[in-house]
Amino acid sequence: MxxxxxxxxxxxxxxxxxxEIRERLSKFPKRLAEVEARVTSAKQQITAAKDALLTAQKERKTYEMDVEQWKERAKKYRNQSGEVKTNEAYKALLHEIQNAEDEAAKAEDRLLERMVSGEEFDRQLKAAEAAVKEVEAQANKERHTIQAEYNAAQKELAAAEAARAAAVxxxxxxxxxxxxxxxxxxxxxxxxxxxxxxxxxxxxxxxxxxxxxxxxxxxxxxxxxxxxxxxxxxxxxxxxxxxxxxxxxxxxxxxxxxxx
Ligand SMILES: [Zn+2]
Missing domain, CATH: 1.10.287.1490 (Helix Hairpins)
Known part of the structure; x- marks a missing residue:
């Protein structure tokens, strides 16, 4: 030889x-990015739940106003019933009252639906917030582990580089x-x-x-x-x-x- x-x-x-060490080191950024992506995704669930809840609250206000308006209108027509002169006019007025009461009932149904779904969105928001806490806690552990492994690999790298200099x-x-x-x-x-x-x-x-x-x-x-x-x-x-x-x-x- x-x-x-x-x-x-x-x-x-x-x-x-x-x-081998450099190959291992090259994988750390991807491992960290995967952890961060999980946190981001969990946080997006909160944003989505908040948006849904806000929309439900706005719609609820709109439907509350609808109910009020139709009830107001029915009341106004009922107050007019003493002033009508003809049978025809009275029938027409009764029809308007009925219509306004029907619309008020429909608006109340919509409102109730909205209130129920609003509660559901509220539950989803709380669930999303709890999930983020869990994901964050897990992510912190993983970040810590990854960082510790990275530091160890850096030490190995420094030792191997020193060994290489000696071999050279x-x-x-x-x-x-x-x-x-x-x-x-x-x-x-x-x-x-x-x-x-x-x-x-x-x-x-x-x-x-x-x-x-x-x-x-x-x-x-x-x-x-x-x-x-x-x-x-x-x-x-x-x-x-x-x-x-x-x-x-x-x-x-x-x-x-x-x-x-
Ligand atoms: Zn060969």
Whole structure:
């Protein structure tokens, strides 16, 4: 194995950790947004219930006035009944009185309906207000949990970044550049171990001759996968192997940590 390869393997292990931590960190804003959306939605229920209640109250006033007006009109017609001269006029007046009383009764029905639905909207408003309190309490707990997890992840990130700086210090600068150029193109993974007879990253078959070269003691060459161009290595039990890549490793452009 090339003498510097074991440091690169350590570097790759740290980079796998960094990929995983940054992936985790990138999900925090969405998790927080989901909590806030639940609170907003619950608050909208209050607004809707308040609007419905207000409309019901306005309509109630209108119907109360309708009842008053029709009753007033019936009373006015009844007062006129002493002044009519003809039978025809009297009949017509009776008809008007009946009509006004019917309209007053209808308006009273509408009013009663409105009062009942107003009570229902009042209940809905109180229910919505209670729901918001519950959602807020739950949201506070979740915000707290998310923030604590976020802080912990930030600490892990700082530790992994420090570990990376230490790992980089053991590798010649031009080799770090070479590794990083490859890693940048391949989701942060610049090394590939040999698995069976293939590249552990892209799976392409590796010629047995190359595997023999990689296994040879005193080998000081780097060999690359012909397909994915990653630096190949043969797993050596004297160093800890790099962890397998995360299933959805982000590329290096997603490597910046989010602010929440
Ligand atoms: Zn490959």
């Amino acid at each position: 090339h003498p510097h390869l074991k440091y690169l393997i350590e570097l790759q292990a740290v980079d796998f950790r960094l990929i 210090a053991s590798v010649p600068e031009d080799l770090v550049d070479h590794y990083e150029r490859i890693a940048k193109r391949h989701g942060g993974v610049g090394l590939a171990e040999i698995r069976g007879e293939g590249c552990g990253q892209c799976g392409v078959h590796i010629r047995p001759h190359m595997i023999q070269l990689l296994q040879r003691d005193g080998n000081e060459e780097f060999y690359h996968c012909e397909t994915c161009t990653r630096i190949l290595y043969y797993p050596d039990h004297s160093v800890s192997p790099a962890a397998p890549p995360a299933p959805s490793a982000p590329d290096s452009s997603a490597a910046s940590s989010p602010k929440i």
